[in-house]
Structure formats: structure tokens, C-alpha cells
Amino acid sequence: MAVIKANAYGHGMLEIAEASVSAGATWLGVATLDEAIAVRSKLSQNVPILVLGYVAPQYLPLVSQFRITVTGISLEWIQEAAQIAQQPFDFHLKLDTGLNRLGCKTVEEVQAAMKIISQNPNLNWTGVFTHFATSEDMENKTYFYRQLASFDEFLNVIPNRTNKIIHCANSGATLYHPEKPFFNMVRLGKALMGPPNEALKHLLPFQLQTSLSLHSILGLVKQLDAGEKISYGGEYTTTEKQWIGTIPMGYADGWHQQFKANAVLVDGKRVPIVGRISMDQIMVALPQKYPTGTRVTFIGQQGNETIVGDEIARTANQPRSEVFSSLSSRLPRIYMQDGSIISIRNAMLDSINLS
Numbered sequence: 143m144a145v146i147k148a149n150a151y152g153h154g155m156l157e158i159a160e161a162s163v164s165a166g167a168t169w170l171g172v173a174t175l176d177e178a179i180a181v182r183s184k185l186s187q188n189v190p191i192l193v194l195g196y197v198a199p200q201y202l203p204l205v206s207q208f209r210i211t212v213t214g215i216s217l218e219w220i221q222e223a224a225q226i227a228q229q230p231f232d233f234h235l236k237l238d239t240g241l242n243r244l245g246c247k248t249v250e251e252v253q254a255a256m257k258i259i260s261q262n263p264n265l266n267w268t269g270v271f272t273h274f275a276t277s278e279d280m281e282n283k284t285y286f287y288r289q290l291a292s293f294d295e296f297l298n299v300i301p302n303r304t305n306k307i308i309h310c311a312n313s314g315a316t317l318y319h320p321e322k323p324f325f326n327m328v329r330l331g332k333a334l335m336g337p338p339n340e341a342l343k344h345l346l347p348f349q350l351q352t353s354l355s356l357h358s359i360l361g362l363v364k365q366l367d368a369g370e371k372i373s374y375g376g377e378y379t380t381t382e383k384q385w386i387g388t389i390p391m392g393y394a395d396g397w398h399q400q401f402k403a404n405a406v407l408v409d410g411k412r413v414p415i416v417g418r419i420s421m422d423q424i425m426v427a428l429p430q431k432y433p434t435g436t437r438v439t440f441i442g443q444q445g446n447e448t449i450v451g452d453e454i455a456r457t458a459n460q461p462r463s464e465v466f467s468s469l470s471s472r473l474p475r476i477y478m479q480d481g482s483i484i485s486i487r488n489a490m491l492d493s494i495n496l497s
């Protein structure tokens with residue numbers, strides 16, 4: 143399963159869905175019913191789509207209409223769905239083995255859920271799954287193994303599992319615990335877009351290339367005298383004559399204030415962000431004058447210098463997926479294959495004919 147929720151972690155939901163299915167993914171995973179309906183309506187390939195998160199049972203008619211598979215997140219959800227459903231719908235039963243987010247928590251709940259399912263033909267149970275909390279913790283694997291054992295215990299009380307899809311492994315489990323068979327499906331999100339964790343790159347069973355880079359340009363370059371204040375609040379003051387570049391990107395594009403300590407690349411060199419990041423503009427201190435239009439790299443490579451998503455995540459004390467998934471829809475996405483542009487998506491202008 144290719145997990146393409148949250149705009150495929152900021153990379154672009156439809157493009158990543160299409161590429162993943164073309165590359166062999168047989169399922170797509172999303173977080174919400176809206177995401178599922180968007181993918182079902184716009185994707186030419188016809189693949190099963192699982193909503194991994196909560197779907198209010200009142201929307202079950204849409205679930206059936208768009209042939210979406212949803213998640214039975216609790217006994218209560220199954221009871222409510224059984225009362226509401228007027229037509230058959232597919233769902234996977236979620237088991238909570240220790241993430242304590244979604245899923246039936248006890249064997250008794252699972253047994254009660256299975257009883258309701260067996261009595262209601264509209265509740266078409268097609269799979270069962272759980273989700274790990276610590277699959278990338280290679281120093282202490284105890285909790286990971288405890289969750290796996292708990293999943294096995296749950297499965298033992300679920301009859302008729304033949305032809306059901308049984309899944310538990312995310313990117314970390316799949317790549318860093320390859321000794322485990324992981325039943326008959328794995329769910330990959332992060333791993334679709336590169337090594338899930340730079341620090342664990344050496345454990346990868348095969349090479350993965352990072353797919354995303356983020357670039358802008360210098361929109362304005364000017365020289366300021368010493369003592370000039372830069373950006374809102376005047377938090378930065380020039381100490382000498384300084385070349386300052388203004389970049390047309392800001393926190394509304396997903397480059398948050400917390401990323402301010404990270405340098406950007408200009409002319410193959412790391413240059414610091416100066417002053418507060420504003421909604422649409424970022425200022426940087428340049429070692430010399432550069433022409434307007436000079437490329438600025440926030441994530442990616444210029445010459446011998448590379449900034450990876452993990453570096454941004456580390457300084458901002460965020461998971462890398464949080465950095466990527468908050469890259470906003472205002473940023474145009476350019477999709478490339480073997481060095482050539484294959485498509486450009488500009489969410490703002492998508493439905494406008496600019497001929």
C-alpha cells in the first residue's frame with residue numbers, strides 16, 4: 143500500500159498515487175474520506191483505497207458510492223455503522239496494540255465486533271490491521287515486539303481470516319525489521335519518497351533516493367548599511383555593510399518560523415536566514431551581490447552542499463514528515479523523471495485556463 147495522505151506528505155497526492163500504482167502498489171492509503179473521494183474521482187487507475195482514519199458512519203452512503211474501504215476504529219464505531227448502513231461497504235478492522243490512537247483495545251471488544259459483523263451482511267470485513275509506535279527505534283525494540291505479539295494474540299481470536307488482508311508494517315517496520323514476514327501487505331508512506339530516516343540509512347535493504355527538493359529564487363538583492371533592521375520586529379540588525387537577498391517564499395508556503403536557524407543554499411554556499419520569516423518573504427544575508435533570479439535551495443543540493451529534510455526536522459525538533467507535509471499548496475510542484483520535467487502542478491491555477 144502506498145500511503146498518500148496529507149498530499150502524499152506534501153509531495154502531491156495524485157502524482158504520487160499515480161506513480162506508486164504504476165510502480166506496483168496495489169492499494170492506496172489516505173487519512174480522510176475527502177482524500178479518498180478526490181483520489182477515486184481523479185485517478186485514472188482503479189485501485190482499492192483505504193481510509194486509515196476516522197470516517198463518521200453517517201457518510202457510509204458515500205463510502206459505498208465511491209467504492210472506498212474504511213477503517214472500523216472501535217467497537218462503538220462498528221455498532222453505529224451496523225445501525226446506519228443501508229447498503230454493503232468494505233472495511234478493515236483496526237486493532238490497538240499500543241499506539242493508543244485508533245482500534246479495538248481488548249480481545250473482548252474484538253470478539254463483540256466480530257459478532258456484530260457476522261450478523262450484518264452490510265458490514266463487509268475485508269482486512270485487519272494495527273500500527274506501530276516505535277518501528278524506527280533500533281536501540282530498544284521491546285515495545286515494537288510487544289505490539290507485534292499483541293497483534294498475533296488478537297488475530298488468534300479472529301476466525302475466517304482466509305482471503306483477508308492482514309497488515310501492520312509502516313516504512314520503519316518494513317525496512318528495518320526485514321526478518322519479519324509482516325503478513326500480506328505493508329503500508330509505506332515515508333519510504334515512497336526516500337530513506338525514511340537519514341541516521342538509519344545504513345540499515346536499508348536497498349538504496350532509496352530522496353525525491354523532494356525545494357527551491358526558490360532571490361527576488362531582490364540590495365546592499366544595506368550597518369545598523370539597519372530587517373523584517374517584522376526588527377530582530378536582526380546589520381553589523382556592517384551587507385548584501386541582503388529577499389526570497390518570495392514564507393511561512394504560508396510551509397517554511398515556518400521554527401526553520402529560521404537553517405541555512406539555505408545560494409551559489410553552492412550555505413547562507414543564513416536573517417530577521418523573522420514573514421508570511422510571503424524570507425531574507426538572507428549574502429556573502430556578495432548576486433543577480434535577481436539566482437536559485438535558492440531550501441532542501442536539496444547545490445554543488446558540494448546538500449540540505450536534507452532530516453536536517454530541517456532536527457533543528458526544528460519536528461518529525462521530517464511534519465516538515466514535508468506542511469509544504470503548502472501555494473508552492474507549485476514540478477515532477478521530474480530521469481532529469482526531465484513530466485508535469486507541473488500549480489494548485490492555485492489548476493482550474494484556470496491561462497492560454
Ligand SMILES: Cc1ncc(COP(=O)(O)O)c(C=O)c1O
Binds near residue numbers: 194312314330331332
Ligand atoms: C495507519 C498508518 N499506516 C501507515 C502509515 C505510513 O507510515 P510511514 O510514513 O512511517 O511509512 C501511517 C502514517 O502515519 C499511518 O497512520
